[in-house]
Amino acid sequence: MDQASKTTDHPPDLSVQLGPLHLKNPVMVASGTCGYGEEYADFLELGQLGAVVVKGISLRPRPGNPPPRLVETPSGMINAIGLENVGVAAFLTEKLPYLRTQQVPVIVNILGNTVEEYVELATRLDGVDGIAALEINISCPNVKKGGVLFGTNPEAAAGVVRAVRRATALPLITKLTPNVTDIRAIARAAVDAGSDMLSCINTVAAVAVDIFSRRPKLANIVGGLSGPAIKPIALRCTYEVLQAVQCPVIGIGGIMTATDALEFLLVGARAIQVGTANFINPRVTLEIIKGMERFLRVEGLENIGDFIGALDTRCVFPFAEEACDLETMMSKE
Amino acid sequence: MDQASKTTDHPPDLSVQLGPLHLKNPVMVASGTCGYGEEYADFLELGQLGAVVVKGISLRPRPGNPPPRLVETPSGMINAIGLENVGVAAFLTEKLPYLRTQQVPVIVNILGNTVEEYVELATRLDGVDGIAALEINISCPNVKKGGVLFGTNPEAAAGVVRAVRRATALPLITKLTPNVTDIRAIARAAVDAGSDMLSCINTVAAVAVDIFSRRPKLANIVGGLSGPAIKPIALRCTYEVLQAVQCPVIGIGGIMTATDALEFLLVGARAIQVGTANFINPRVTLEIIKGMERFLRVEGLENIGDFIGALDTRCVFPFAEEACDLETMMSKE
Amino acid sequence: MAMVQDDARVVDQQEVAERTFRLRLRSERIAVTARAGQFVMLQVHHGTDPLLKRPFSFHRIMPEEGLIEILYRVVGRGTWCLSQCSPGNHLKIVGPLGNGFTLPEKDDRTVVLIAGGIGIAPLHELMVQLTSNLQADKRHAIHLFYGARTAAELIPTHLYSRLGIMVHCSTDDGSSGYQGYVTQLFELMVNQERHRPALLYACGPLVMLYHVARWSLAQNVPSQLSLESLMACGIGACLGCALPAPHPDDPMTDSYLHVCKDGPIFKAGSIAWTKLQRQPTTPQIYLYN
Amino acid sequence: MAMVQDDARVVDQQEVAERTFRLRLRSERIAVTARAGQFVMLQVHHGTDPLLKRPFSFHRIMPEEGLIEILYRVVGRGTWCLSQCSPGNHLKIVGPLGNGFTLPEKDDRTVVLIAGGIGIAPLHELMVQLTSNLQADKRHAIHLFYGARTAAELIPTHLYSRLGIMVHCSTDDGSSGYQGYVTQLFELMVNQERHRPALLYACGPLVMLYHVARWSLAQNVPSQLSLESLMACGIGACLGCALPAPHPDDPMTDSYLHVCKDGPIFKAGSIAWTKLQRQPTTPQIYLYN
Numbered sequence A, B: 001m002d003q004a005s006k007t008t009d010h011p012p013d014l015s016v017q018l019g020p021l022h023l024k025n026p027v028m029v030a031s032g033t034c035g036y037g038e039e040y041a042d043f044l045e046l047g048q049l050g051a052v053v054v055k056g057i058s059l060r061p062r063p064g065n066p067p068p069r070l071v072e073t074p075s076g077m078i079n080a081i082g083l084e085n086v087g088v089a090a091f092l093t094e095k096l097p098y099l100r101t102q103q104v105p106v107i108v109n110i111l112g113n114t115v116e117e118y119v120e121l122a123t124r125l126d127g128v129d130g131i132a133a134l135e136i137n138i139s140c141p142n143v144k145k146g147g148v149l150f151g152t153n154p155e156a157a158a159g160v161v162r163a164v165r166r167a168t169a170l171p172l173i174t175k176l177t178p179n180v181t182d183i184r185a186i187a188r189a190a191v192d193a194g195s196d197m198l199s200c201i202n203t204v205a206a207v208a209v210d211i212f213s214r215r216p217k218l219a220n221i222v223g224g225l226s227g228p229a230i231k232p233i234a235l236r237c238t239y240e241v242l243q244a245v246q247c248p249v250i251g252i253g254g255i256m257t258a259t260d261a262l263e264f265l266l267v268g269a270r271a272i273q274v275g276t277a278n279f280i281n282p283r284v285t286l287e288i289i290k291g292m293e294r295f296l297r298v299e300g301l302e303n304i305g306d307f308i309g310a311l312d313t314r315c316v317f318p319f320a321e322e323a324c325d326l327e328t329m330m331s332k333e
Numbered sequence C, D: 001m002a003m004v005q006d007d008a009r010v011v012d013q014q015e016v017a018e019r020t021f022r023l024r025l026r027s028e029r030i031a032v033t034a035r036a037g038q039f040v041m042l043q044v045h046h047g048t049d050p051l052l053k054r055p056f057s058f059h060r061i062m063p064e065e066g067l068i069e070i071l072y073r074v075v076g077r078g079t080w081c082l083s084q085c086s087p088g089n090h091l092k093i094v095g096p097l098g099n100g101f102t103l104p105e106k107d108d109r110t111v112v113l114i115a116g117g118i119g120i121a122p123l124h125e126l127m128v129q130l131t132s133n134l135q136a137d138k139r140h141a142i143h144l145f146y147g148a149r150t151a152a153e154l155i156p157t158h159l160y161s162r163l164g165i166m167v168h169c170s171t172d173d174g175s176s177g178y179q180g181y182v183t184q185l186f187e188l189m190v191n192q193e194r195h196r197p198a199l200l201y202a203c204g205p206l207v208m209l210y211h212v213a214r215w216s217l218a219q220n221v222p223s224q225l226s227l228e229s230l231m232a233c234g235i236g237a238c239l240g241c242a243l244p245a246p247h248p249d250d251p252m253t254d255s256y257l258h259v260c261k262d263g264p265i266f267k268a269g270s271i272a273w274t275k276l277q278r279q280p281t282t283p284q285i286y287l288y289n
C-alpha cells in the first residue's frame, strides 16, 4: 500500500532542535523502558535514535519494590518497579562508559526524595562527558512534605527545578505527571524556574486487584499505567502544556507506531519518547523512524519541522459558501 | 467451564443498601449511556437492574456539541457530546412517565453552569414521584469562575453540594471527576457538604487528532475518555476515595464484565455503574448480574455484602515460617 | 420491528471488488424484520481493541433463509478485522436499526438511484425491492447511477442490470464508463434525456450527497439520502451520531439530528448542509505501520 | 548467543493434553542458538489487547530444521488467543532469552528431574540433551518425577520413557500413578531406594519448587530450578520480573534478582524464599464472562 513519493530523492530531514539539543530525529526511548541502553544492543544501534533516556538514577542504589511489580490491563500495563536503579556512582562507572561508545545523545533521568538529593545528583552529573541533558523526574514523593509528590504542586516542582538549575549547566527537561488538576500550572512553574524543556507524560496512577485471591495485583497496590490506553490522555496533556509554555515539549505516552508519534508532533511536541512499546517490539523505535520518513515523503514534506504543531483547529464548513442559496431553497421545500 | 456450586439452592443475595437507597442488585447503567431508559426497552427489562441513571439533565434543553462527537481509542472511546439533553421540563413530562412504569429506581443526573442552576434543578425534582436520588455531575464548567470545573476544586464542589442539599430531601450522590490532583480532598468536601454517597469516576480528559487532515478528531478538541482503558484509573480513584470517606461509594469506569464489576466491589464500592459497555452489548448489565451470582455461588458466599471491601492488602509470605531454618541452610550452601 | 441482539454465524465471505467484501450472516431474528436502508451494528473483533461495534447497511435481506448480507470496504482496523473472519465464526450483532428507505407509492414513475463507491451497499436491497413487484418493461424506469474511483472498485454491474433496471457507470479515472463524478453523469443524462426522476435515492460520500441534495432541492424532486456518522451505540443512547439540522424557529441556534434514530435516511432538506463541518479523512490503514 | 526478534511462522499446533497445546514455530535464527531452559517472548495476538508478549520455555529445539516447539497451558486470555492461531500465521518472537540449564559435567551419576504440571515444558528438551550422548544403560540413571492434578493433564509419558529414562508419575487425585504430590513421590522413592541424586532439575508451581529447594538445601544436593515471574520485556529492560534474593551482606536489606536475566534457572540458595510473597492466583478464564 505504499504510495508514490511526491518529493525528490534525498531522504526527508527528521532532525529537530530542542533548545540547546540537536537531535538527528525526534524519536527517543523513554526512561525506565530501555534500561541503560545496553539491554537493546542486540536489537538496534542506539546511534540510530534521536536520544536515549536512561532508567531513573538516584543518589544511592535502590532495590525497588517487592514483586509483583507488573500487571497487564486493557491496552496497557501498570508498573510499580519502585525506581530500582544502580545509583549514580555505579551509573557513572559501569553504565555510562558503554553509552559513550554509542553515537547517541544520553539524557539522564534523575530522581530524589529531597531537593538536596536532586541537587547532589545534578552536581555529580554536571560536566560529565557523554551526558547531553538531564530529565528531572518530579513524580517522586517529597519525604519532607509527608510524601506528596513534587510534581503535583507548582511550588514544589519549581523548587526542585530551580535548585537543579543552579547546580548544573546541562540542558534541563522536567518530566510532568498527568495526575494533577492543572498540568499547565506545573508546566509554567517548571519553565519559570529554569527548565529548558518539558516532557510529558509520566505514568497515570492506577490500581488492579484480583477477585479470586482478593488481593491487589501489585505488591505496592498503586502503580503507574502506561501503554496505548493512556495515549489520549498524554495527547491532551501535551496539548494543554503547549498552550501554557513556549519551550520545546517532548510527548510521551502510549506511542506504538509512527502514526502515534506523528500525532504528538502534530499537536506541537518537538520530539517524542517511546516507552512500553519497546517491551513489545524492541525494534519499534526504528520502525517509527522509518514510518515518519515515509509519511513525510507521501505528504511531500522535506522537514519534520514543517509538520510539528501543524494542527488546524479552525472549523471548516465545506458547503457553507455554495450552500447559501441552499438555505433559501430549503425554506421553500 | 462452570464449577459446581458450594452453597445451597436459593440464589445468592445481591441486594445492597446505599445509604437510604435499597437496590435489588449493585448494577446500574451510567448517565449518558442509557439515554432515558426507553432506548434499551427492546433489550432488557429495566426492572432487572439495580438502578437507572438517566442522561444528565439541565434546566433548559441543550443541543450539544457539533459533530464529530466521538472517537475510538485503544480499548476506549472519547466523547464530546456536550451534554445534549431535553431539559428538565421535557424530562418530567416526556421521559419520566415511561420510567415510572418500570420497576426500577431512577437516579437523575443533574448538571449546571452556576450553583443557582443546580439548585433550581434540585428544587424542581424534589418530591417528584418516581425519582429515587439525584446524582450531581460536578464535571461542568462554572461560568462564574472563568469556566473552571466545579469538580476540580474542593470549595466549588462543596458549594454545589451544600446548595443542592438545602434544596431537596432526595438522597444525593456526587459524581467525582478523576482529573484532579487529590480526589480524596474533593470526596471529603462533598461528603462534608451533605452528599449521602459518591460515584466515581466520570470520564478522563483526552484528545485525539488525525495526522492526515491535521485536525482534531473531535469538533470540541477535548473530550472524555471512557471504556476498559480507564478501568485501572477508576479502580485507583475508588480505592483512594474509600480511604477518605465512610459513605457508600459507587464505582464507575471501564466495566465490561462481572469480573470487572466485582473488582470495584472488592475494593469497597457498594455498587457500580456500567457505561460504555452498554454500547457494545446492550444486554451487558444482565450478563454482569448473572456472572456475579455465579461468582458468589462458586465462592460459597450468600450475600454480595460479604465480598464488598474484602480486599486483603497484607503481605503474605507463604514460606516464611517453615523457611526459617532454610536461611541457616542457605548460609551453609 | 423491535431491535434485537443476536449472535450471528458467518455463512460466507467473498472479496467482490478491490478491498470490498460481501459478508453473509445467519440471523433469523434480524432477517425477518429488516427493511432496505436500515443497518446493523456488528462486532468486528473479540476483545477490547477495536472496542466498538461498526454500523453496516443491509446489502441483501433474505427473510426466508434467515440470512442477511452486508457489503463493506476495508478502510481501517475494524473493517480489516472483519475481513479476517471466516465461515463458522460468530459475531454479535444488533439490529435492525434506523428508519430505512420509503418505497414509492406509485410504481409507474422514473426512479433514480445514485451510488458513490461503497454507497452501493444499501441500494442493492432497495433495487431488489423496487423491482420485485414490477413487470419487466416498467423496470426500465429505474435508473442506477453508480460511480467509483476506478474500475477495480466497482461491483460487477450485471448483478444490477439483470434486475432489469438501467445502469449507468462512471469512474473518476475513466477506467470504466463515463469519466468524471457520478453526479456529473447523472445531471448530464437527466438534462439530455429530459426525463425527470420523480424520486431520488442516494448513498455515497458526503460531497456526492451534497450535490444530490442541491439538485433535488433546486429541482424540487423528493430525495432519500443515506447518511453516515461515527456511531457508538446505534440505538439512540449515546447521542454521538449527531448531524446539524436546520432549527425549526431560529437559524442561529444549533439543532441536531441523530443518524441512528432519525436516519440514516434523510431527505435533502433535513440536513443543515451549511453547518456541516469537515471531518478527518479516511486513513490508509497501516500505511505508516 | 545474541537475542533476536523474528517473525515466526506457525508450522503446527496440537492439543496434547487437557487445555495443553504444543506449538511448533519456524525461526531459524532462534533455533540455532537456543539452549534448554531458555525461553522466548511470544506475541499471542495482533493488536493492543492483550498488549504484552508472553514468556514460554523451549520445549524442543531443532536447529537443523530451524524449528522450535513450545508447550503451554491455556490459563488466561493470552494463552487462549495463542491457542486460536493456526499453521501459516506469523507471530513476533524474541529470543533466546535467559540463562538456561547447565548440563552435568560427568554423565555417570544419578540425575533427577521433577516436573509439576506444565513444568514439564522445559524439561523435555533437557531430557533429550541429557540422553543424546548417553549409552542406553546409563540412561536409567536419569529419573523423571512428573506430577499433575489429574491424568487428563499429563502429557503421554511414553514420549519420555522411550528416551530410555525412568519415569515416575503422580496425580493429586490418583487417577494415574502415585496419589499425592510429586515431591512426596520423589522423597518416598529416594528414601526407599537410597540412591541419592547427584543433581536435581525442577520446574513447576512455586510451592513445588519450594519443597524441592528445601530438600536440595537440606541434603546438600545441587539443584537447578526454573522459576517464573510476570514479565513485560524479557530482556532485562523493565525490571518487572524481580524475585527476592538473599542480600550478600545484610539480610534485612531488600535485594532482587531478575528472572529474565539472572534466570529463569536458579539454584535453590539464590532465592530468598522467606521473602517471597503470595501472588494472585491463576484466574479461570472467562468463568464470570
Ligand SMILES: Cc1cc2nc3c(=O)[nH]c(=O)nc-3n(C[C@H](O)[C@H](O)[C@H](O)COP(=O)(O)OP(=O)(O)OC[C@H]3O[C@@H](n4cnc5c(N)ncnc54)[C@H](O)[C@@H]3O)c2cc1C
Pocket (backbone or CB within 6 Å): B072, C039, C050, C054, C055, C056, C057, C058, C070, C071, C072, C073, C074, C075, C076, C077, C078, C079, C080, C118, C121, C122, C227, C228, C229, C230, C231, C232, C259, C264, C280, C281, C282, C283
Ligand atoms: C448507518 C451506516 C451504514 C453504513 N453502512 C456501510 C456499509 O454498508 N458498508 C461499508 O463499507 N461501510 C458502511 N458504513 C461505514 C462503516 O461503518 C465504516 O467504514 C466503518 O465503521 C469503519 O471502521 P474501521 O474500523 O475499518 O475504520 P476506522 O479505522 O475506525 O476509521 C476509518 C474511517 O472510517 C470512518 N468511520 C469509522 N467508524 C465509523 C462509523 N461508525 N461510522 C461511519 N464512519 C466511520 C472514520 O471516520 C475513518 O475515516 C456505514 C456507516 C453508517 C453510519
Ligand SMILES: Cc1cc2nc3c(=O)[nH]c(=O)nc-3n(C[C@H](O)[C@H](O)[C@H](O)COP(=O)(O)OP(=O)(O)OC[C@H]3O[C@@H](n4cnc5c(N)ncnc54)[C@H](O)[C@@H]3O)c2cc1C
Pocket (backbone or CB within 6 Å): A072, D039, D050, D054, D055, D056, D057, D058, D070, D071, D072, D073, D074, D075, D076, D077, D078, D079, D080, D118, D121, D122, D227, D228, D229, D230, D231, D232, D259, D264, D280, D281, D282, D283
Ligand atoms: C521464563 C518463563 C517460562 C515460561 N514457560 C512456560 C511454558 O513453557 N509453558 C507454559 O504454559 N507457561 C509458561 N510460562 C508461564 C506463561 O508465561 C503464562 O502462563 C502466560 O504468560 C499466561 O498468559 P495468559 O494471558 O494466558 O494469562 P493471564 O490472563 O495474563 O494470567 C493468567 C495467570 O498467568 C500468570 N501470568 C500471566 N502472565 C505471566 C507471565 N508473563 N509470566 C508468568 N506468569 C504469568 C498470571 O499471574 C495469572 O495468574 C512461563 C513463564 C516464564 C516466566
Ligand SMILES: Cc1cc2nc3c(=O)[nH]c(=O)nc-3n(C[C@H](O)[C@H](O)[C@H](O)COP(=O)(O)O)c2cc1C
Pocket (backbone or CB within 6 Å): A030, A031, A032, A033, A055, A056, A079, A081, A083, A109, A137, A175, A201, A202, A203, A225, A226, A227, A228, A230, A252, A253, A254, A255, A273, A274, A275, A276, A277, D238, D239, D240
Ligand atoms: C517499567 C517502567 C519503568 C519506568 N521507569 C521510569 C523511570 O525510572 N523514570 C521516569 O521518569 N519514568 C519511568 N517510566 C515512565 C516512562 O518513561 C513513560 O513516561 C511512561 O511509561 C509513558 O510512556 P509509554 O506509554 O510509552 O510507556 C517507566 C515506565 C515503565 C513502563
Ligand SMILES: Cc1cc2nc3c(=O)[nH]c(=O)nc-3n(C[C@H](O)[C@H](O)[C@H](O)COP(=O)(O)O)c2cc1C
Pocket (backbone or CB within 6 Å): B030, B031, B032, B033, B055, B056, B079, B081, B083, B109, B137, B175, B201, B202, B203, B225, B226, B227, B228, B230, B252, B253, B254, B255, B273, B274, B275, B276, B277, C238, C239, C240
Ligand atoms: C457518550 C457518553 C455520555 C456521557 N454523558 C454523561 C452525562 O451526561 N453525565 C455524567 O455524569 N456522565 C456522563 N458520561 C460518563 C459516564 O456516565 C461514565 O462516568 C464514564 O463513561 C465512565 O464509565 P465507562 O468507562 O463504563 O463508560 C458519559 C459517558 C459517555 C461515554
Ligand code: FES
Pocket (backbone or CB within 6 Å): C230, C231, C232, C233, C234, C235, C236, C237, C238, C239, C240, C241, C258, C259, C260, C261
Ligand atoms: S450512535 Fe448512539 S445515539 Fe446514534
Ligand code: FES
Pocket (backbone or CB within 6 Å): D230, D231, D232, D233, D234, D235, D236, D237, D238, D239, D240, D241, D258, D259, D260, D261
Ligand atoms: S521481564 Fe523485563 S526485566 Fe525481566
